Amino acid sequence: MKQIEELTSLNKIEDFLQQNNMSFLYISRQECSVCHAVLPQLRELLDHYPLIRLGHIDANVVPEVAAAYNILTVPVLLYFIEGQEVLRKARFIHFDELAEQIEKIVELNK
Incomplete structure (x- = not known):
């Protein structure tokens, strides 16, 4: 499974x-x-995208993440390319749709 990096501060x-x-x-x-x-x-x-790194933030540990990234609910998935947010999904995630969107974004950024 994809490695995950714990991020504990802004x-x-x-x-x-x-x-x-x-x-x-x-x-x-x-x-x-x-x-x-x-x-x-x-x-x-x-796992299908080895160039995408995964970071995890526990909103209880870093409560200021909510204000910094306009988060109203959890879970939230934020995809960034070169520091710019390109995709956001929250609460109930449809993984088939998410996979299609990631594939399109990756193809456009090759």
């Missing part, structure tokens, strides 16, 4: 986005049952 999030051309942020909370179901599916999907 500075670490910003560094992660700057250091990786293509990056995915997964924002969750420990007590969120939907979050626990989404993460393994996301990791499996991103």
